[in-house]
Amino acid sequence: QKEVEQNSGPLSVPEGAIASLNCTYSDRGSQSFFWYRQYSGKSPELIMFIYSNGDKEDGRFTAQLNKASQYVSLLIRDSQPSDSATYLCAVKSFNKFYFGSGTKLNVKP
Amino acid sequence: NAGVMQNPRHLVRRRGQEARLRCSPMKGHSHVYWYRQLPEEGLKFMVYLQKENIIDESGMPKERFSAEFPKEGPSILRIQQVVRGDSAAYFCASSPSDEQPQHFGDGTRLSIL
Numbered sequence: 001q002k003e004v005e006q007n008s009g010p011l012s013v014p015e016g017a018i019a020s021l022n023c024t025y026s027d028r029g030s031q032s033f034f035w036y037r038q039y040s041g042k043s044p045e046l047i048m049f050i051y052s053n054g055d056k057e058d059g060r061f062t063a064q065l066n067k068a069s070q071y072v073s074l075l076i077r078d079s080q081p082s083d084s085a086t087y088l089c090a091v092k093s094f095n096k097f098y099f100g101s102g103t104k105l106n107v108k109p
Numbered sequence: 110n111a112g113v114m115q116n117p118r119h120l121v122r123r124r125g126q127e128a129r130l131r132c133s134p135m136k137g138h139s140h141v142y143w144y145r146q147l148p149e150e151g152l153k154f155m156v157y158l159q160k161e162n163i164i165d166e167s168g169m170p171k172e173r174f175s176a177e178f179p180k181e182g183p184s185i186l187r188i189q190q191v192v193r194g195d196s197a198a199y200f201c202a203s204s205p206s207d208e209q210p211q212h213f214g215d216g217t218r219l220s221i222l
Contacts, residue, residue, distance in 0.1 A: 046210050099152040
């Protein structure tokens with residue numbers, strides 16, 4: 001079982017819609033959770049981080065964490081074509097950061 | 110405020126040669142992480158270092174790979190006697206503490222001929 005699981009996609013949404021990206025993790029003791037965006041051939045770029053159960057909003061992005069279900073999600077409101085990228089979920093457990101394989105998002109104009 | 114600086118951006122080596130990848134963390138960051146990424150795959154943790162200390166190298170192959178983060182100068186990821194399978198993008202990330210988010214450099218694309 002992988003430490004962090006993500007649906008590889010691609011997830012296709014029309015411009016202006018809400019994109020919902022999901023991630024599950026295996027280590028119940030995980031402490032910190034991160035979402036990164038990676039454009040093809042580029043480096044990962046931090047979008048959001050969340051440490052506590054519940055929702056955290058930043059502009060068009062909302063991160064949701066449910067530690068009981070070991071589930072973290074990222075919502076992107078009013079999706080734009082420029083949001084088309086691979087979204088990586090990362091989970092910190094003790095000294096290590098575990099990354100999922102990423103979900104590819106396509107936002108169609 | 111410069112970000113995480115990695116060099117070279119691209120590195121070509123022949124089988125059997127050595128590859129040295131450098132990473133200068135963001136100012137004020139003393140925690141450095143190295144990752145490897147194959148095309149269309151996720152990031153694989155390799156090693157976590159603080160100044161002069163290796164904290165966790167459990168993701169690094171036992172042979173041919175080594176990493177250091179000296180008191181002065183950049184962190185170095187060294188791959189000896191490279192093989193074709195070492196071809197990948199190697200990313201370095203840094204953070205000010207082990208609790209705070211990591212910020213990534215642009216990576217080094219290593220190609221083995």
